[in-house]
Amino acid sequence: MSDELILYTNPLSRGRIARWMLEEIGVPYRVEILQFGTSMKGEAYRQVNPMGKVPAIVHGKTTVTESAAICAYLADAFPRKGLAPPPAHRGNYYRWMFYAAGPLEAAVSNRVLGFEVPKERERMVGYGTFSDVMDTLEAAVRTNSYIAGDTFSAADVYVGSQIGYGLQFGTIEKRPAFEQYFGRLALRDAYIRANELDNAAAAELENQA
CATH class of the missing domain: 1.20.1050.10 (Glutathione S-transferase Yfyf (Class Pi); Chain A, domain 2)
Structure with a gap:
């Protein structure tokens, strides 16, 4: 599947679960970091997730929220990694x-x-x-x-x-x-990579504060 894959997240959230799963499947994805209480609750992101919470992914025309659902969806969308049993x-x-x-x-x-x-x-x-x-x-x-x-x-x-x-x-x-x-x-x-990426993102957010 060649559709663009976008992760909406914050490194101090359950978005770390989705990041880990994305690193496990090993395909390119783009990250949108959202801030609690501001961009996460903004009108633009509420078009993705009306709850105003992360994580969420957009894969082509498909939007998935809820961490467990994201894990299950990605395992099925990228079956070559064998992350879901038959x-x-x-x-x-x-x-x-x-x-x-x-x-x-x-x-x-x-x-x-x-x-x-x-x-x-x-x-x-x-x-x-x-x-x-x-x-x-x-x-x-x-x-x-x-x-x-x-x-x-x-x-x-x-x-x-x-x-x-x-x-x-x-x-x-x-x-x-x-x-x-x-x-x-x-x-x-994949877990180690995901942690390193999220820790770096968290440090960048702290420097911006």
């Missing part, structure tokens, strides 16, 4: 990517905000309890080398990012299984 073997791939986008994201966000679900209301929320979410995730990353089996996939970009950020900022417990899993991912060339 359709008949995508059970764990879909399961854990959307587990991270749903129960994990919600449980961690609520914990950070100081909200604890009352015990009598646990069945009303998709994740039940924070401890159940962490125990389930720990078992998943301990079972195989990668989240969907023995092969790295786009699901590892998304799940790994969630775990990596959680370990860095203390929102996910530093269990050995989490540290070992993310440690494997952090050695990938």
Whole structure:
């Protein structure tokens, strides 16, 4: 596919997930850095994402927002990299990517905000309890080398990012299984390149402030 690929991001955001995924697929892309509260909420960018949040990608005539969706889309749009299993073997791939986008994201966000679900209301929320979410995730990353089996996939970009950020900022417990899993991912060339690019972009923004 030869359509132009544009990443809308900020280096201090979930845009780092999309950057990592783009580095994994290894195709040229253009970056538009947006500022929180100004250009990110401006009319021009709201034509891309009405939420005024990053990341988003535009690929030709296709716009994709939401980090998990971006990872899944790019894996399918550039299949030569093998970042999505064959359709008949995508059970764990879909399961854990959307587990991270749903129960994990919600449980961690609520914990950070100081909200604890009352015990009598646990069945009303998709994740039940924070401890159940962490125990389930720990078992998943301990079972195989990668989240969907023995092969790295786009699901590892998304799940790994969630775990990596959680370990860095203390929102996910530093269990050995989490540290070992993310440690494997952090050695990938694409992850290292993406980090270097985003760190440089963050430093440039700081110098402009």
